[in-house]
Amino acid sequence: MIQSKLFGKTRREVSKDEKSINAELLIRGGFIEKHMAGVYNYLPLGLKVFRKVENIIREEMDAVDGQEMLMTALQPKELWDKTGRWSEMEDIMYQFEDGHGSEVGLATTHEEVVTELAKQQIKSYKDLPIYIYQIQDKFRNEKRAKSGLLRGREFSMKDLYSFHADEKDLDEYYFRVHDAYLTIFKRLGLEAFSVEASGGSMSKQFSHEFMVKTEAGEDITVLCTECGWAQNKEITKIKAGDKCPKCGVKTEEAKTVEAGNIFRLGTKYSESLGLKYTTEDGQMKNVLMGSYGIGLGRVMGTVVEASHDKDGIIWTKATTPYHVHLLNLSKNDKTNERANKVYEKLRENGLEVLFDDRDISFGKKFKDADLLGNCLQLIISDKQSELELIYRKDHSKELLDLDSVIKKINKFYK
RNA sequence: CGGGGUGUGGCGCAGUUGGCUAGCGCGCGUCGUUUGGGACGAUGAGGUCGGAGGUUCGAGUCCUCUCACCCCGACCA
Secondary structure, eight states, X not given: OBGGXXXXXXXXXXXXXXXXXXXXXXXXTTSEEEEETTEEEEOHHHHHHHHHHHHHHHHHHHHTTOEEOOOOSEEEHHHHHHHTHHHHTTTTSOEEEOSSSOEEEEOSOOHHHHHHHHHHHOOBGGGOSEEEEEEEEEEOOOSSOBTGGGBOSEEEEEEEEEEESSHXXXXXXXXXXXXXXXXXXXXXXXXXXXXXXXOTTTOSSOEEEEEEEOTTOSEEEXXXXXXXXXXEXXXXXXXXXXXXXXXXXXXXXXXXXXXXXXXXXXXXXHHHHTOEXXXXXXXXXXXXXXXEEEEHHHHHHHHHHHSEETTXXXXXXXXXXXXXXXXXXXXXXXXXXXXXXXXXXXXXXXXXXXXXXXXXXXXXXXXXXXXXTOSEEEEEOSSOSSEEEEETTTOOEEEEOHHHHHHHHHHHHO
């Protein structure tokens, strides 16, 4: 991408109302713009990161046999009345009359729709188990939107729903998804760990939340640094400083952000919506369900919260918008020509390149490159015939020829 | 939803006890000089001061209502 043509300019300052680190850096970098409280537009650069997050999640959902589909956001009141959640969720659900006298709402989550759909597809034990997911926008009228992408009113979420004949099968799959989630966060470059938490209104059993340590977090987790035991402070009987119930080592408390959450729903929704299947010996039984969510924007915001410095964002290898940010510091025709060739050559080698061709001072280019936070920067100037590869994380640098640069970059992302 | 705060060119801000043509910095346009860590000079464009109503000879400034946004809290599949 040629930076002079990029839709999305960097800014030196951001509205004083934007208090969270993720919102400030993402807005300053031109990744997102705020449309209203808790509602953000994704500009091309932001979408680039978003897609990378999305693809990793998609790959791992496919790997646990999830089938992707897309459900509606606009839904009728009648459906939600069947589970009682129309009135239960009236504070947080956008509900309105459609002008023809029907009451409709924007989905906060999709258990109702997916269960209705499943009723048409699941009739027999032979149809089970089955796993379906979608990546779609959710709407929640949060009383107070805050923390940039971490708590929005409209946000994209991957939600997976599983359907099972018995508890054992549900449990097995639940922990399979649990591990898939850990893989997702690891691939994204986030240090996430799973935490036992309340099932809330979704489930009587423990649910699991996937937490990332950061000051911007809204949750407090009590955890053991030794064996990985962790519980949300809301439910735990262990106080920070107590001995870990599993291994006896002292526990501690940490602020965390919940990047994902998985629930064993059991028969809660199948009962209220009448989702049954026929067993091998001809009985009718309720289907057991699980639901599994990850907020994509929240993940993106969490990466920024967890990985930045005074100069800007430091994207992880998996989330970097471009593999390399090429900075041409020269205004000399010959060097410009060289820069164009380097740009072409990098792209021919399958690399994603952001090329800063703008007619501005070098200082700005450096500042912007650090703010945007691509993992690697590549400098071309009159000063040297070689290229200078800079690692965003620690600003270490090395002088290389083009072929070596390509090798280095490929190795870096491997 | 309770408490607190803020709304003035795109962004950040100043604007005195009500007074003249509403300023400054950044950004943007044009011209010139600059080029290894947010350069400099010249010049130009850009505003119904969040909105509505009121008080007054006169309102960015005072009053009432309203909207939006931020912070703390409550809430949060």
